[in-house]
Amino acid sequence: MTVILGQTFTGISIGAVLLLIALGLSLTFGQMNVINMAHGEFIMAGAYTTYVLQKSISSAGLSLLVALPVAFLVAGALGALLEWVLIRRLYLRPLDTLLVTWGVSLMLQQAARDIFGAPNVQTRAPDLLTGNITVIGGDDPLTFANSRLFILGLAITAVVALSLTLRLTPLGRRIRGVVQIRDLAEVSGISTSRVDRTAFFLGSGLAGVAGVALTLVGPIGPTMGTNIIIDAFLVIVVGGIGQLKGTVIVAFVLGVLQSVLEYSTTVSVAKVLVLVAIVAFLQWRPQGLYTLRTRSLV
Amino acid sequence: MAGAAALTAVVVLSACGAKTDAAGGSSDAAAKADTSGDTVKVGLLNSLSGTMAISEVTVRDSLKLAIDEINASGGVLGKKVKPISEDGASDWPTFAEKANKLIKEDRVAATFGCWTSASRKAVKPVFEKNKSLLFYPVQYEGLEESPYIFYTGATTNQQIVPALDYLKSQGKKSIYLVGSDYVFPRTANKIIRAYAKANGMKVLGEDYAPLGSTEFSTIANKVKASKADAVFNTLNGDSNVAFFKEYKSAGLTAKSMPVVSVSIAEEEVKSIGSQYLAGQLTAWNYYQTTAGEANTKFVKAYKAKYGQDKPTSDPMEAAYTSVYLWKAMVEKAKSFDPEKVKAASDGITFDAPEGEVTVDGASQHIYKTARIGKIGTDGLIEQVWDSGKAIKPDPYLKGYSWASGLS
Numbered sequence: 001m002t003v004i005l006g007q008t009f010t011g012i013s014i015g016a017v018l019l020l021i022a023l024g025l026s027l028t029f030g031q032m033n034v035i036n037m038a039h040g041e042f043i044m045a046g047a048y049t050t051y052v053l054q055k056s057i058s059s060a061g062l063s064l065l066v067a068l069p070v071a072f073l074v075a076g077a078l079g080a081l082l083e084w085v086l087i088r089r090l091y092l093r094p095l096d097t098l099l100v101t102w103g104v105s106l107m108l109q110q111a112a113r114d115i116f117g118a119p120n121v122q123t124r125a126p127d128l129l130t131g132n133i134t135v136i137g138g139d140d141p142l143t144f145a146n147s148r149l150f151i152l153g154l155a156i157t158a159v160v161a162l163s164l165t166l167r168l169t170p171l172g173r174r175i176r177g178v179v180q181i182r183d184l185a186e187v188s189g190i191s192t193s194r195v196d197r198t199a200f201f202l203g204s205g206l207a208g209v210a211g212v213a214l215t216l217v218g219p220i221g222p223t224m225g226t227n228i229i230i231d232a233f234l235v236i237v238v239g240g241i242g243q244l245k246g247t248v249i250v251a252f253v254l255g256v257l258q259s260v261l262e263y264s265t266t267v268s269v270a271k272v273l274v275l276v277a278i279v280a281f282l283q284w285r286p287q288g289l290y291t292l293r294t295r296s297l298v
Numbered sequence: 299m300a301g302a303a304a305l306t307a308v309v310v311l312s313a314c315g316a317k318t319d320a321a322g323g324s325s326d327a328a329a330k331a332d333t334s335g336d337t338v339k340v341g342l343l344n345s346l347s348g349t350m351a352i353s354e355v356t357v358r359d360s361l362k363l364a365i366d367e368i369n370a371s372g373g374v375l376g377k378k379v380k381p382i383s384e385d386g387a388s389d390w391p392t393f394a395e396k397a398n399k400l401i402k403e404d405r406v407a408a409t410f411g412c413w414t415s416a417s418r419k420a421v422k423p424v425f426e427k428n429k430s431l432l433f434y435p436v437q438y439e440g441l442e443e444s445p446y447i448f449y450t451g452a453t454t455n456q457q458i459v460p461a462l463d464y465l466k467s468q469g470k471k472s473i474y475l476v477g478s479d480y481v482f483p484r485t486a487n488k489i490i491r492a493y494a495k496a497n498g499m500k501v502l503g504e505d506y507a508p509l510g511s512t513e514f515s516t517i518a519n520k521v522k523a524s525k526a527d528a529v530f531n532t533l534n535g536d537s538n539v540a541f542f543k544e545y546k547s548a549g550l551t552a553k554s555m556p557v558v559s560v561s562i563a564e565e566e567v568k569s570i571g572s573q574y575l576a577g578q579l580t581a582w583n584y585y586q587t588t589a590g591e592a593n594t595k596f597v598k599a600y601k602a603k604y605g606q607d608k609p610t611s612d613p614m615e616a617a618y619t620s621v622y623l624w625k626a627m628v629e630k631a632k633s634f635d636p637e638k639v640k641a642a643s644d645g646i647t648f649d650a651p652e653g654e655v656t657v658d659g660a661s662q663h664i665y666k667t668a669r670i671g672k673i674g675t676d677g678l679i680e681q682v683w684d685s686g687k688a689i690k691p692d693p694y695l696k697g698y699s700w701a702s703g704l705s
Contacts, residue, residue, distance in 0.1 A: 003523050010515040017513075118347030119355055120536045122569055125543070130573070132549050145547030148515070218512025218540035223348070227510070262516040267507050268479060 002142040005135075007263050008256060013148035015255025016155040019248060020213050021228050022235035023158055024206030026247040027199055028079070030236050031179045034087055034200075035098040039232065040225025041108035042204045045078055046071035046211020047220040048116060054123050061126035064212065068154075071208035078108075079204020083197050091196070105225065112222040120221030129216060147216040154213055158206060163244055165202070175199050179242070238278055240288030250289055254278075331430075332405035333634050338377040340365070340624075341384065341400035343411035343421070343432075348388025349510040349535040353613065354413045356565045357435055358383060359604055360614035361410050364621035367599065374625045375632070382406060388510075388535075390420035397421040401430045407634040408433060408624050410617060414509075414534060415439060415482040422447065431636045433624060435617035437560060437582070439485035440693040441704065446636065448643070449663045450620040450655075451613060452583050454489055455692040460668035461530075461558050461581035462493050464683055470527040472500040476517060476541065477532035479506035486532050486560070488704060489695070496700030502526045507533070512540040518548040521555070531559040538562055542574040552577030558670075563611030564679060572677040582612040583666040584652035585679045593651035609677065610651075619650040623657060623664070655688065663691030 021043060028036050050067040057063035082104060090097045129147040136142040166172035177185040178195045186192050214224070235254060239246025254274060261270035282288075332339065342361050344354040365379045373379055382404045384396040393412065400406050401424070408431040412418045415438050425432045425446040432447045440454035465473065475490060477483025487504055494501050502524040505517050518541075521529055533541055538559070545557070558579045564586050567575055586597055586609050596618060600610050623646060628634055631642035644659020656665040665688035671679035695701035 003519070006519050006523075007516070010519055013515060014513065113347060119351035120349065120539075122536075122539055122571065124571060124573075130543070130546055132547055134549075141549070143549045145515070145544070147543070147547055214512075217543065219352075219536040221349070221536075227512075259516050263520060266505060267511065267513075267517070 002136060002140050003263075005142050007259055009144055009148070011256030011259035012252060013145070013152055013255070014259055015252035016148070016152040017210075017213065017217065018231055018235055018255055019155045019251035020151065020158060020210040021207070022232040022239075022247055022251055023155070023162060024203040024210065025232045025236055026239075026242075026244055027162070027203035027206070029233070030242045030244075030247065031175065032091075032196065032199055032203075033094050033241075034091075035094060035101065036082075036087075036203075037098060037102040037229065038082060038105040038108060038225075039101075039204070039207055040227075040229035041105045041112075042075040042078055042207035042225075043211040043214065043228055044108070044112060044220070044222065044225045045075045046208030047215050047224065048112060048211075049074050049208065050212045050215045051116070051121055051123050051220055059126075060124045061128060063123075064126055064129075067212045068209060071212045072205040073208075075208025075211065076201040076205030079207070080197050080201040082204075083200035087200070088193060088196060105229075109222045109225070116222070118222065120219040120224075122219050123215045125216050151213045151216065154209065158209060159244070159248055162202070162206065166244070171195075171198060234278060238281060238288055240290035243288070243290040246288055246290035330405065331407035331634050331636075333377065333407060336377055337380045338374060338634060339380045339382055339404055339406045340621075341397075341404060341406040341409035341411070342381050343384050343386055343393065343396055343400065343409055345388040345413065345417075346383075346385040349537075350388040350413055352536050352569055353534075353561075353563075353566060354386075354411075356608075356611060356614050357411065357413065357617045359608075360600065360610070360618045361621060363600055363603055364618045366603070368621065368625055374628050375634070379621075386412070386417055388414075390414075390416045393417040394420045394424050397424040397432075398428075401425070401428045406430070407628075408636070408639075410435065410620055410624075412436070413613065414480065415485075416480045418447070419481060429636055431624075431639065433617075433620035435620050436613045439482045439489070440695065441485060443661055443663075443693055445640070445662075447662065448620065448623070448657070449661075449691070449693070450616045450623065452666050452668070453663055453691050453693040454486070455695055455697065456583060456666045456668050456689045457560060457581050458486055458489060459493065459695075459698070460685055460689075461560065461579075461670060462490065462497070462499075464579075464581075464670045465528055465530075465558065466497055466499065471498070472502050472524075472526045472528075474502050474521050474524050474526040474529045475504040475532070476521065476529060477504075477506050478509045478511075478534045478537055480509055480534075482534070483532035487530075489701065490530055492700050492704060493698075507537055507541075509534060509537065511537050514541045514544040515548075517541070518544040518550070521545075522548050522550055526555060529555060529557040531557050532561065533559075534561050536569075538566060539570050542570055542578075546574050552579075562673075563613065564609035564677065565611045565614070567673055567677050567679070568609055572673065572675055575673045576675045578673050579682075580671050580673065580679055582669055582671065582679075584612040584615040585669065585671050585681055586610045587671075587678055587680055588652060588669070590651065590653060592649050592653075596651040612652075615651045619648060619652070619655060622648050622650070623655075627657075653688065658691050661691050661693055663693055665690055 049071040054063040132143040132145045239250035344358040386393040410433045437452040475487045626646045627639045631638040646657040668685040670683040
């Protein structure tokens with residue numbers, strides 16, 4: 001029993017990581033239709049921000065807290081810059097964004113290698129996050145890792161914040177307007193180019209936050225983004241493009257599926273089975289779990 | 299037209315190469331070391347980027363230290379040694395490509411490096427085809443001999459088997475195997491299973507994660523649920539960071555379930571963080587704390603060159619030793635010719651930081667002392683057991699009846 005509960009928690013925590021890395025992408029790819037291959041490198045930028053801050057702030061807990069907003073701003077600024085320099089010229093050619101941003105991702109990886117060195121680096125987790133809490137005691141205790149709980153909390157906070165922003169704020173309304181009918185939004189007096197850039201800033205900033213979370217799980221390296229980006233795209237595509245709800249559900253479903261299969265088989269077999277399941281699902285529902293049927297985006 | 303010119307150039311160049319061969323001696327190798335000037339080039343082939351860089355950069359640094367020392371004391375056969383460093387980038391095809399480049403273009407007299415068995419397997423045919431020498435400094439899964447590779451790290455009977463003997467002597471009756479998904483851990487675990495079967499030990503599970511993987515929560519859960527007495531860890535590179543973070547998060551400790559690692563040395567302990575590793579066990583042939591005058595000198599020289607906070611580790615020591623062994627072989631052979639160097643190798647000894655080592659000419663491995671260590675909170679490893687004397691290398695485990703079915 002504790003094994004099942006423990007494994008379900010593991011699945012949810014894997015889902016939380018997936019959700020965090022896919023969340024920013026749900027805005028830039030899902031809403032704006034830009035295939036941003038450099039999204040993984042924005043995650044990397046967030047992770048390295050944590051690393052740099054930890055060099056100057058000795059308290060691991062404090063540096064982690066400071067890293068969250070700073071990584072958001074750093075990655076967001078990188079994203080806005082990318083949008084301003086390159087992507088705004090390519091909104092009508094979505095496939096070209098793939099090539100251009102892939103080139104940018106390679107350049108960012110090399111930049112990280114030059115700045116921080118090729119070997120991967122690690123950060124210290126605050127003591128509070130290295131332990132675990134016991135949910136069920138006894139001979140066969142059920143424990144939840146604090147770092148995973150923190151990531152789960154972070155993912156939920158980010159989803160709520162993004163969803164409220166899109167639903168309730170003037171900026172959110174403008175983003176939804178631009179995504180639905182760009183021309184009409186433009187003639188209604190919305191500066192579509194400014195909305196594009198702000199949306200890109202938010203999406204990339206969320207990638208930076210994901211990067212901070214990933215420092216709690218594993219090492220930080222120039223190529224960490226490439227390992228992540230595929231998973232993030234899978235979550236968005238299976239969830240249904242433009243659907244925050246789909247992203248959230250699919251992230252957790254894939255997380256749990258992965259962990260259950262991993263427990264009963266091996267890591268590699270589980271990966272294969274998950275991919276087969278995704279392919280089969282997309283045969284059945286090519287448009288993903290949720291599709292844009294109403295005018296509401298969220 | 300340009301093509302024809304290029305072809306002519308190639309023909310002329312290869313003719314020149316052939317001439318050097320004829321002048322140089324007996325070898326019929328396609329590429330031959332260039333020893334015409336007052337320097338002799340050697341290749342350093344390590345991953346300076348990617349998931350293995352955490353470990354391999356230190357090996358490169360250590361090789362350079364040995365080369366500097368040798369140059370300072372007059373070089374080899376009166377020639378200064380000039381290292382050509384290449385980055386294998388944690389990518390096995392790249393290793394093969396760079397090995398080819400070192401042999402054919404740089405015309406090195408010998409090459410030092412590689413870490414993962416996958417990279418060694420990738421370069422093995424390149425060195426064999428070109429009849430050039432590779433000195434391989436890392437412990438590995440055994441079951442291999444190549445006429446053009448000198449293995450200066452431990453083979454299984456000098457590391458894994460003693461580690462299992464140690465666990466058995468500590469009363470550990472069941473183990474869980476965790477490793478990276480490639481040739482070394484899979485072969486090592488096959489050997490461990492055979493040992494366990496013959497020694498009444500139970501293997502409760504065997505899990506692999508892709509090299510570079512950072513998601514270990516499920517594996518940690520499985521290990522925890524198995525209630526094994528100990529974990530045998532053959533993970534490589536910085537997967538270990540994620541694994542030990544998860545291990546601690548799952549509430550597992552060195553006391554409740556010790557982990558024996560065969561790929562974590564001082565350098566890795568430093569970057570993983572000793573708070574995750576304190577109390578865990580490692581199996582190696584050398585630690586920074588190993589007693590002896592040669593080691594004091596080595597540690598001092600390394601720290602002077604690369605920084606006081608830089609630890610020394612087993613593969614670094616084996617790499618350092620390998621350069622000196624090559625020097626001794628070349629001097630005994632009075633030639634840089636790989637065939638003559640090989641012929642001179644048997645019985646060469648060197649007072650290495652790990653203690654005296656001797657080359658076994660037949661297997662081209664070396665006699666090494668096995669050591670088990672415990673990781674301390676300061677990041678250093680204290681020896682808790684050693685084999686007392688240097689163990690004869692037995693890469694095919696011919697001396698063990700339980701290993702007869704392995705290949």
